[in-house]
Amino acid sequence: xxxQQKKYTYEELLxxxxxxxxxxxxxxKQLAELKLLxxxxxxxxxxxxxxxxxxxxxxxxxxxxxxxPNQTTLDLAIEPAASVELKQTQVASYTxxxxxKKANHKGRLALPxxxxxxxxxxxxxxxxxxxxxxxxxxxxxxxxxxGKLFVNKxxxxxxxxxxxxxxxxxxxxxxxxxxxxxGPGLLANILVEKYVDHLPLHRQLQRYKRxxxxxxxxxxxxxxxxxxxxxxxxAEALKNEVMHADYIMADESPIKVLDQNKESGIxxxxxxxxxAPIKRLVLFDYQRGRGKDGPKxxxxxxxxxxxxDGYTVYEMFENxxxxxxxxxxxxxxxxxxxxxxxxKARAAHALExxxxxxxxxxxxxxxNNSHDERLKLRQAExxxxxxxxxxxxxxxxxxxxxxxxxxxxxxxSLARWEKLKRYTTDGKIEIDNNQVENSIRPLALGRKNYLFxxxxxxxxxxxxxxxxxxxxxxxxxxxxxxLKDTLPKINSCKSNALINLLPR
Numbered sequence: 357x358x359x360q361q362k363k364y365t366y367e368e369l370l371x372x373x374x375x376x377x378x379x380x381x382x383x384x385k386q387l388a389e390l391k392l393l394x395x396x397x398x399x400x401x402x403x404x405x406x407x408x409x410x411x412x413x414x415x416x417x418x419x420x421x422x423x424x425p426n427q428t429t430l431d432l433a434i435e436p437a438a439s440v441e442l443k444q445t446q447v448a449s450y451t452x453x454x455x456x457k458k459a460n461h462k463g464r465l466a467l468p469x470x471x472x473x474x475x476x477x478x479x480x481x482x483x484x485x486x487x488x489x490x491x492x493x494x495x496x497x498x499x500x501x502x503g504k505l506f507v508n509k510x511x512x513x514x515x516x517x518x519x520x521x522x523x524x525x526x527x528x529x530x531x532x533x534x535x536x537x538x539g540p541g542l543l544a545n546i547l548v549e550k551y552v553d554h555l556p557l558h559r560q561l562q563r564y565k566r567x568x569x570x571x572x573x574x575x576x577x578x579x580x581x582x583x584x585x586x587x588x589x590x591a592e593a594l595k596n597e598v599m600h601a602d603y604i605m606a607d608e609s610p611i612k613v614l615d616q617n618k619e620s621g622i623x624x625x626x627x628x629x630x631x632a633p634i635k636r637l638v639l640f641d642y643q644r645g646r647g648k649d650g651p652k653x654x655x656x657x658x659x660x661x662x663x664x665d666g667y668t669v670y671e672m673f674e675n676x677x678x679x680x681x682x683x684x685x686x687x688x689x690x691x692x693x694x695x696x697x698x699x700k701a702r703a704a705h706a707l708e709x710x711x712x713x714x715x716x717x718x719x720x721x722x723x724n725n726s727h728d729e730r731l732k733l734r735q736a737e738x739x740x741x742x743x744x745x746x747x748x749x750x751x752x753x754x755x756x757x758x759x760x761x762x763x764x765x766x767x768x769s770l771a772r773w774e775k776l777k778r779y780t781t782d783g784k785i786e787i788d789n790n791q792v793e794n795s796i797r798p799l800a801l802g803r804k805n806y807l808f809x810x811x812x813x814x815x816x817x818x819x820x821x822x823x824x825x826x827x828x829x830x831x832x833x834x835x836x837x838x839l840k841d842t843l844p845k846i847n848s849c850k851s852n853a854l855i856n857l858l859p860r
Contacts, residue, residue: 395759405697467496505567508539532843533582543583544839546576551821552798552835556806577810584817586846591639591820593854594827595654598639601632602660603784605792606670608646609799612808613815622808625815627799627822628654631792634784638795638826640819644812648672655679661782663789666772683775685713686788691765699762702752706765709745713738717787731783742777749773795826828859 473496515524532540549555557576564571598604608628615623626646630639643650648669655662659678664670665687673679689710695703716738720730749766756763769776779785799822809815828835842857849857 540843605789636830640822642815642819684788688769695761727783734780
């Protein structure tokens with residue numbers, strides 16, 4: 357049998373090639389759409405996992421490996437479609453020292469000696485007349501009486517001079533607020549209860565009512581406003597101190613502000629927070645937005661080291677002639693912690709390397725190392741781990757979906773890698789800026805209770821209070837004691853001496 361092959365004309369062959377090209381183009385388009393849907397699926401699955409974790413799970417970011425914590429590498433069993441040959445990864449030399457603390461329980465701690473003692477003598481029920489006392493047993497019990505309001509009654513004795521020359525009378529002590537019925541202790545307590553203990557003013561009024569004192573809401577609001585206004589020059593002196601530090605951390609946090617010009621009546625403002633770890637100072641700066649204008653103006657004359665997260669606004673300081681930028685390792689680590697659900701093998705390997713970096717920092721704290729000693733320790737142990745982590749990040753960058761959680765984690769770290777590892781060049785610099793996040797916590801707790809600031813000016817006054825009371829906390833100073841002592845001194849203090857009133 358003879359098979360005759362059909363002969364195609366040039367036009368028919370051209371048409372077939374065109375059809376095949378259209379089929380290939382359609383397949384490529386379908387493949388691209390499939391990858392896009394896959395990326396969208398990973399992103400939505402990641403969001404769902406994070407939502408479930410917020411509702412049901414633990415919020416701790418601490419990573420506990422499922423294997424021996426002394427092991428520094430993982431034998432990853434990844435699906436063939438995402439083959440990663442981790443066996444060829446260079447392993448850094450690293451030794452983790454486990455410090456075992458011996459139990460040394462010496463019983464109940466003694467109560468502070470400065471607390472007043474009410475001595476209660478207990479005699480036996482039997483007749484002890486004529487018996488000799490051979491000793492006594494003392495048991496101390498810590499008790500509490502709710503705080504009581506009291507009245508300071510100033511009595512100024514008048515003296516008449518002879519022959520009608522006039523009258524002598526003692527001057528009144530400096531008042532915090534002129535003609536105000538509230539004394540410095542009460543004003544200090546109002547601020548501390550709201551901004552440290554997160555008790556809104558309306559709840560404070562309820563407590564006063566139980567004591568039989570009825571204060572109008574407008575009155576206590578006015579007391580807070582005038583006291584905060586009095587503290588503004590002191591907060592300005594604190595700002596100058598922070599800006600003259602050679603190392604500060606920066607972060608920002610939202611605050612809702614009432615604004616009649618907004619359709620919803622609520623404006624989203626921001627507190628930009630700057631913490632000077634070495635000088636133990638913190639500054640809250642209120643801005644109406646999250647743009648670059650606020651930090652650009654405040655840090656205009658700053659010269660030193662600035663540590664931030666990866667927010668793009670801070671990139672404007674990258675080429676600043678007087679500022680050296682440092683990254684936050686905790687933010688980089690957080691992305692991998694969030695990727696555990698979608699790519700556990702890769703995320704767990706990265707988190708193990710991050711744990712090794714933080715073990716070095718923990719060792720430096722336990723040994724109470726100086727800045728120079730911490731620098732030497734980092735150079736001896738941390739740099740090798742960072743090199744291993746960088747190699748791993750670059751290798752896996754092309755093997756993951758960019759829009760997936762693990763892809764975002766790798767991209768975030770590599771894009772900021774120079775700033776992230778720069779902390780190993782200076783022993784003063786922390787591995788992350790968690791300290792400034794800790795300073796923001798009182799704000800986060802407070803706004804859950806009082807919900808919003810009454811105006812933009814009120815938000816600025818609150819920033820001054822958070823700055824001063826936050827600095828008290830960093831210096832282990834009782835904020836109530838400091839405020840009560842400082843408030844009467846501000847009016848009579850010269851502007852160039854305000855720095856002496858700051859919490860130290």
